[in-house]
Amino acid sequence: MNSNTLTALLFGIDANRAAALTSAFHKLGYICRHTSVDEMGRMGSAIRDDKPDLVLFDEQGSAIELSHCLDAIASQQLDLPVIVLSDSESLMPDHQVADVLPPDRIERISRSCLREFWALYTRRNLKATEQELKAAETRSEQILSQSEEAIAYVSDGMIISSNRLFAEFCGFADPDDLDFQPIVDLIAEQDQDRLKVALRSISDGESSRVSVTVCRQDGEEAETGMKLAPSVVDGEQCVQITLRDEAGETSGSSVGAIDHTTGFASAMRFVQQLEDVTAHGLGGGGDGAFMLVSLDRYLELRNEVGIGGCGQIAADIAELLMSHFPKASYGRIDGDLFGIILNNISADDALKQAKKICKEAAGRVVTVDKLSINYTLSIGILPITKTKLAAAVDLLDNLVSVCEQIREETGDNGMGNGAALYVRARQQLDQKNDPMTLFEDARADNRLQLLFQPVVSLADEDRHYYEVTLSLKDQEADEISGEQLLRALESQGKSTELDRWIIVEATKQLTRSKQGGKPVSLIINLTCNVFRDRNLPSWLGVALKAAQLSPATLVLQFETTATTRMLKPAIAFSEQMRKLGAAVALKSDSAGGDDLQVIRQLNPLLTKLGASPKDSETLKEAITNLQEVGSKTVIQGVDSAATLATLWQLKPDYVQGSYVQAPSTELDYDFGDE
Incomplete structure (x- = not known):
């Protein structure tokens, strides 16, 4: 500007x-x-x-x-x-x-x-400054959480924020446990006064150092140096404390965080990393794999060469693994278990590498007290995709089971010497089960998919439409359908998690399709549960901005019969959508009677009629009713040129059906703009 x-x-x-x-x-x-x-x-x-x-x-x-x-x-x-x-x-x-x-x-x-x-x-x-400030605060939070240094912020003697390394050094599993705790309570009594004096002496532009003894949560004591420097958190003046040893090296990063035998992350640290992956996915948004490497015959080896000898074997395994995956994230989960988080690799490619590792391991020799020790490995691999993962502990249990199964199938005295993928059992989506459970199972099995069917104008409209419906891949005869799953969740009247999933996936698909010509809107079928979700309109605005889409892109479609049962929140929701710039559509059999009253009150942009294209009298009356209330008409089931010719005489606004194009997983219809 x-x-x-x-x-x-x-x-x-x-x-x-x-x-x-x-x-x-x-x-x-x-x-x-x-x-x-x-x-x-x-x-x-x-x-x-x-x-x-x-x-x-x-x-x-x-x-x-x-x-x-x-x-x-x-x-x-x-x-x-x-x-x-x-x-x-x-x-x-x-x-x-x-x-x-x-x-x-x-x-x-x-x-x-x-x-x-x-x-x-x-x-x-002001808006640009606020956005820059928010971005800076986000970067600061990320720097704090990802820092290789143990850091805490103190205001008036109270800890107001700390990272995981600082918490672990003090013996706490969660940094939140330290919030609003007096910093001197963590320090040995003989050092408390010196720390108080150092904290009071901090002034702008100056820093200080003090050596203290930290009283850990487990009762042990650890000596460290503290670097104190003035800082600001959320606009509040405070002191940043960084733990360093007397040589100036960072303290805390190796306390409880590193397995010194292998150089890998400790079990606690690695499980935390794995929890981050299960919650937020891999960095960069790509796919990857989680690999669990298990040392075969561990108890026998420990009896033979002792814990120290097993440590030498573990060090050799670490060297072997890092030669194959030098940029991976590693952790030693137990004496015989090693975890690897792999970025930008398919599970199949990880499996090929794992088999090579097993073959190389079987040929290696570790000398322990003049004894030549051979060892073998069993490796389980689990794909990491955009599909929601189970909890970290469950993932570990699943891959431990894979390793045990490898050993059982080999049947060679506990020597697995092999690798295998973890395959989740396909869940049967029985209609009698709880709808939320069915939704979670379908999502975990990657069986949810969206179908897009063009809705074609019979006049020269300034926008094109696709109707979006939920479908299930590989649906069997006795399993629930996508439409039935929506209606089952709607009957419970609570969750909008599936509705949000549909909106996110549909807008992603539209963004990827890069349609040319006139703008494209999506008519998305949802449950009426969204009427009671007060946060959905604001969430929708954020989602559209993230996808860089205009609100006019969305037309949210609902069943008129279900809308009738919650008319007051439906009217309020429809008004919120109009203010946002989005629109609402309804599905009605005939646009008469009670349905017409609902249509009048919601004033939908579009109304999709359920009547057969062959029932011309019903359609003619419905189209007239909808024209009077200002809602455009969509007629479905157009399966032939003869049907389309008949509908031309009734003058609906839009038609859809197999004659135009059957539902597809892609937005690939040629609207003929050029």
Whole structure:
């Protein structure tokens, strides 16, 4: 935004007055670039694409209604000041109109425009600053959590934040356990006064060091050095404490965090890493694998060479593993168990490498007290994909079972010497089971999928549509269908987790499809549970911004019969969607009777009729009813050219069916824009 150039949209202002305004701005030291809008079809794109700084609207001269202009700005959620030129005394400034001025007061108009321009300039700068501040705070939090140093922040002698390394050094499993605890309570009594003096001596730009003895949670004591430096957390002045030994090296990173025999992360640290992966996925959003390496005949080896000898074997295994995966994340989970988190590798490729490792391990010799020891390994591999994973402990149990199964199948006195993939048993989606359990099982088995069917206009509309329906891969005769799963969850009236999954996956697919020509909207079938989800509208706004999609992309479709049972929240939800810029659609058999009353109250953008295309009388009456209430009609089941020809005479707005295109997993219909 240039501070001396403003861009304006002019409604109802002729060329002479526009030139006079431009001259007035020039005298005040500003350049005004303006675009005149004189028709409805141009208004939406001008507001969206021209990125104006203000709107100057002459109420008498404009062919467009002021309310239409204000609605268009509100639907796109733009911060765009509107100055109305009018002699009407009833028109007053409000939350949508910044000022109302006489049409002939050019100088006053220009100064009012500049006032609103600078107010907008300030708001935009403030918003950008807030975003930068939030990003900086996020980076600071990430730096704290990912730091290789043990760090805590102290205010008025109380710990207000710490990272995991600091907590582990003090003997705590969770940094939250240290929040609001006096720092001196962690220090041996003989060192407390020195630490208090050091904390009080901290001033801006200066730092201090002090050596103390930390009393760990398990009763043990550990000596460390503390580096104290002034800092700020959430706008509050505080002291940053970094644990360092007397040589200046970081303390805490190796206390309870490293297995010194192998150099791998300790069991606790590795399980924490694995929990992060199960919760948030792998860095970079790619797929990978979790590998569990188990030393065969561990108890026999321990009896033969002792714990020290097994340590030498463990060190040899670590060397072997790192030669194959130098950039992986490692952990020693137990004396005989080693975990590996692999990025950017398929489970099949990981399996091939694991088999090579097993073969190499069988040929290696470790010398322990002049004894030549051979060992073998059993390795289990589990794919890490975008599908939600089980808890870290469950993953470990699953791969331990894989290793045990390898040994059982080999039948060679506990020598597995092999690798295998963990395969989750396919869950039967019985309709009698709890719907939420069915949803979780289907998602875990990667059986949920979305189908897209084009909805084609019989007129020259400015937007294309696909209807989105839920389907299940490899569905068997006695299993629940995607539609039945939605209705079962709807009957429970609680969860919207599946609805959110559908919205996220559908918008992802649309973003990937990169449709050309006219904009594309998705008619997404959901449960009426969303009417009671107060957080969904705001979540929807965030999801659309993340996908870089306009709210007009979404049309959320519901069953009219289910909507009738919760009409009041449905009306409120429909209004929220309109304010957001999205829309609502309904499915009705005939758009008559009670259904028509619901349609009147919700005012849906589209109504999909369930009546057969062959039932022309019912359809004719339904189309007439919908035209009266201002809802566009979608007729399904168009399976032949003859059916389409019949429907032409009834003049519905949209049709869909197998003759147009059957539902597909891709948005690949050619709407013929070119």
